[in-house]
Amino acid sequence: MLKNINIMEEGKKILIAAGSAVLLALSLNFFLIPANVFASGFTGIAQILSELIGLSPGILLFLLNVPVAILGWMKVGKSFTLYSFINVAFTTLFLEIIPVTTISNDIILNSVFGGVVGGIGAGLILKFGASSGGVDILALLFARKSDRPLGTYFFIMNAFIVLTSGLMFGMEKALYTLLTLYVLSRIIDILHTRHVKLTAMIVTSKAEELKHAFYQQVTRGVTRIPAKGGYSKEDKEVLMIVITRYELYLLQRIIEEVDPKAFTNVVQTTGVFGMFRKEA
Structure with missing residues (x-):
């Protein structure tokens, strides 16, 4: 009986990882990428690299997460890392399948709704004991080596993304990126506590x-x-x-x-x- 319950539980987590990935991909391809506004964490870094070297954000997101997943498997925890990487793999798949579509030309609407949809996706996977990969795993690894809280590393990573967006597209786009990051974090607050x-x-x-x-x-x-x-x-x-x-x-x-x-x-x-x- 316990075995069946575990199989059902693991199956549910895989479905949650897939559902979360759909929302994260929609956030990017329907709102953020058309508006040249960046998301948080490795997703935002993948967007930046995509603008610089031309590869799709989905492929770059997957490549960035491979070495981090290996480190996380060895140092952080197998279950957490496994389902985080499954979420990343699904996100990569859906980013390639779902076409980039401009729903609105209003950059504020794109920034806000990109943050809302992405926040729901990220909060959903967090609620079930995993993450959307990348930065969460790195922050846990860095926190081992110092007395700084995890929030310090999230702040540094997102500050880098905001500053880079400003250098690439102008400070106005940096402010819209900041708006997206704020909305995303508030949505995650509603769905899952972000307190360290x-x-x-x-x-x-x-x-x-x-x-x-x-x-x-x-x-x-x-x-x-x-x-x-x-x-x-x-x-x-x-x-x-x-x-x-x-x-x-x-x-x-x-x-x-x-x-x-x-x-x-x-x-x-x-x-x-x-x-x-x-x-x-």
Whole structure:
């Protein structure tokens, strides 16, 4: 039974990766590429290189992600990297299949709707424990080597894209690129938390089983706090665990499997001091 559930879960993630890729490809081919406005991350870099050397953005996006996927497989995590790369492969396919089409000549509409559609695509794959590849994996690798937060690397990469768009097409296009990046990030905020660190507090009657599952699959420390149900008067425990946003989907799955009746509250963590494993 567990095997069947896992197969269904993996199949669902592949379908989500494909659906996300369709939205990312539509964002580029219907809105951003016709307006010469750039997306974020490796997608934006692929657009820049496409303008310079003439290859299609889809092929360049795939080529940029191959070495990063190899590093991610070895250093970040196999499941996260695998589904991120599947998403990239689907995005490349759909970028080649879907023709570049001008829907509107209004650059503001193109910038906004490109950000909305791309943000939905990126947020969708993040919600299911993967990413749209490239920058997310690189940021995780760089964060291992320093005390800087992941957000620093996203900011540096996107600042490079905005400045390059300004040099290539003028500062007005750079501002429209900035608008797209803002809209995209806000849409992702709605669909999936972009906070780097999160604190989950789980009220459960199966504290020992959950703690063991967290140690086995999430590899994070857990603090156990005695608690009592206000209405039921039952003795329970609160498990407090700090995770990265990439581990939120996995944590949710574990809780649903071990104790579906558990109450979980997830909050933003503005700072972490002490024993927290940086590499995840």
